[in-house]
Amino acid sequence: METKNTPFEQLTITNRFMFAMVFSHKEIAKPFLEAILGIKIHELRDPEPEKTIEISPVSKGVRFDVFVKESGPNGEIIRSFDIEMQIEDTHEIPKRARFYQAMRDSEALCRGEKYFNLKELYIIFLCPEDIFGKDRAVYRFKNFEADDPKIEMGDLSFKNFYIFSKYREVAEKAIRDYMEYFATNKANTPATEDIDRLVKWYQTDSNTRIRYMTWQEEIDIAVELERQRADEIQKKADAEKARADEAEARADKYEKMLRELGKL
Template sequence: MQMEDNEDIPKRTRYYQAMCDSEALNKGEVYYNLKELYIVFLCPEDIFGQGKAVYRFKNLEVDDPKIELGDLCFKNFYIFNKYRDVAEKSIREYLEYFATRMPKSPETENIDRLVKWYQTDNETRKRYMTWQQEIDIAVYRERQRANEIQKQADAEKARADEEKARADRYEKMLRELGKL
């Protein structure tokens, strides 16, 4: 659920897709095994500003949108404050619950009960906070590792550039001396 539009949501969907895809396959497994992937965002406000209650995205060819990439990845955005405009009754009920916090079906009553339980159960809240902290730490460490790898790659490139420059100078000197 995305409560604020901090303008990074489209890139966040790309990140979530990468995370899901990397977890979906084991090393060496064929891409054919990737299943349909739906990334769903529930937002209170219309982040795209087009007045729609639901936005559905999939990868299409830019010059001919009739050509679908077929990567089985779909990104759906549900604007829950526009729940009245949603045609599918079951989805509309969920969105209405998120917009009003008033359950009106057995399913949303169950969600409401679970939300209240999680909000009042200190052990669950503590586990959630610990879990979130572990995720944050893992993301930080992975970024640090990626930065270190990039630094090493940059250093290797700099060394290779120096070696090439040295070879070029040596070749130029040999040409000037008539040895080449």
């Protein structure tokens, strides 16, 4: 998704930065999650926009657009939600969802803690286009036994994808209203009007503008580091191939010499 050449005042909810800022308000995130997942949330903790997880300096980290946890009556964690606004189809989104789940799960347990303590986790991607190409507006995934789908794995991990350009095809009105707003930027319900008011407020807030510029710089740096890492990997692969080609050439030359001497 390109953001550099877009004037800040024109950024809409589908910009990842604007989305993270708006959905960092739990009064926005809570009804949204209840609507698209069809659940009732007891208490939503303050969402964490642009939450970063780094396992080690040499491992790839993640930056969630919006990460939020649900608390129970006694303050215990019941469920977690990662909400991602994904404008560009990078052709790797399903694997990103897998990696995001792994990173979240690795952070969820302390050393020595039982796997039983892992809670429900929802990875939610909002996309403008149908990344699966099956002409559906909503895709909901969870793990089943391949030969008998009635048998659920029960790992409490769910991955949902909402294609908001297909909002007209969404049966559930509560979901359709949100998807329509993402697709058109037109607020037609109290919930989307609340979102739109925050978008317009952020568009005029000077502190948010500064945060956006910093965010964009961080993104640019991350992209450049990723490119440099990819270049290094390619250079190493090219060097390995060159060494292998050289070894093969030496072997061929030695074999030819042996044949000429009648040794083979």
